[in-house]
Amino acid sequence: MTIEERTREEVDRRLARLKEEFGQFPVVEETAENDPEFFESGVEMVEEGWIGDAGAFVTDDDDRALLIRHESEPEKWGTPGGGHEPGERMAETARREVREETGVDVELTGVFRARRKTAVHADDPDRRFQMLTVWFDGDTREAEIDVGDDEIAEARWFAEPPDRVHDFLEARIVTWAERR
Numbered sequence: 001m002t003i004e005e006r007t008r009e010e011v012d013r014r015l016a017r018l019k020e021e022f023g024q025f026p027v028v029e030e031t032a033e034n035d036p037e038f039f040e041s042g043v044e045m046v047e048e049g050w051i052g053d054a055g056a057f058v059t060d061d062d063d064r065a066l067l068i069r070h071e072s073e074p075e076k077w078g079t080p081g082g083g084h085e086p087g088e089r090m091a092e093t094a095r096r097e098v099r100e101e102t103g104v105d106v107e108l109t110g111v112f113r114a115r116r117k118t119a120v121h122a123d124d125p126d127r128r129f130q131m132l133t134v135w136f137d138g139d140t141r142e143a144e145i146d147v148g149d150d151e152i153a154e155a156r157w158f159a160e161p162p163d164r165v166h167d168f169l170e171a172r173i174v175t176w177a178e179r180r
Contacts, residue, residue, distance in 0.1 A: 004047060004118075007130040010051055014132055018111055022136075023090075025111040030116070031118045037080045039121045039165070042129060048086055052117075052132035054094040055081015057172050058106050060140055064157040065176055066070060068101060074153045078166040079135060080104075103146030106138035112172050136167065165179040170175055 015027060045166075057079050059068040067077040082097040084090065091108050098106045113135045118138065120126035145155045161173045 003043060004130065006127040007046060007051070011130045011132045014051065014134075015114060015116070017089060018114070018134065022111045025114060027114045027116055031114050031120060033077040033120050033122045033125075035122050039119060039127070042131075042135055046129055046131075051084050052090075052134070052159075053081060053083045054090045054097065054136065055079040055136040056094045056106055056108060057112060057169070057176070058098060058102075058104060058138045058140055060143055060157065062159070063176075063180060064159050065161075065173075066098075066102060066104060066140070066145070066155065067162065068122060068155045069153040071151050071153045073166075076160075076164045076166050077162045078169055080152075080155070081135070083143050090132065091136065094134065094136045094138070097113040101147065101149045102150050103144065103148055104142045106139050106140050107135045108138045110137040110171070111135065112137050112167065115168075125176075134151055135172070 056104050066080065069077055080098040080101040081094060082101070086095045094108060095106055098104055098157060115133040117131050117133065119129050119131065143157070146153050161177045165173055
């Protein structure tokens with residue numbers, strides 16, 4: 001079985017499990033051409049059990065949203081989240097990443113979006129693998145933030161939407177703002 005077949009089956013399995021646990025949610029499909037070196041590093045990660053990443057749009061009892069800015073893109077706000085570790089379910093990844101990046105424990109309540117991404121080797125387009133990104137919704141009773149990750153420039157609670165957010169988050173921010 002090829003790496004593309006193995007990762008497609010794993011992504012399908014994880015999406016089915018998430019839909020069983022959290023109900024229906026949109027799944028977007030993307031394809032990205034990777035330079036050979038980057039592609040090979042992805043293959044190595046897949047061989048070790050990695051499948052993608054996960055994060056969460058977290059709100060508190062006052063319906064404030066917990067957002068972060070990364071050092072690599074400090075002009076945009078996004079959700080806490082990060083890379084899957086082998087053996088984790090995607091929900092475990094999201095909870096762990098929120099806690100590591102912000103110090104906040106989150107209860108996941110749903111999935112607002114998932115992305116199935118196909119990575120394609122730039123010099124050999126027949127070489128491919130799939131990965132999965134899952135963005136959950138979550139609630140917390142905690143208000144205190146403790147940034148615990150050097151990659152995080154800032155984490156903050158928002159009562160109103162910030163000016164600039166990452167593209168994947170725009171629709172979720174609108175939904176949150178409209179219910180306020």
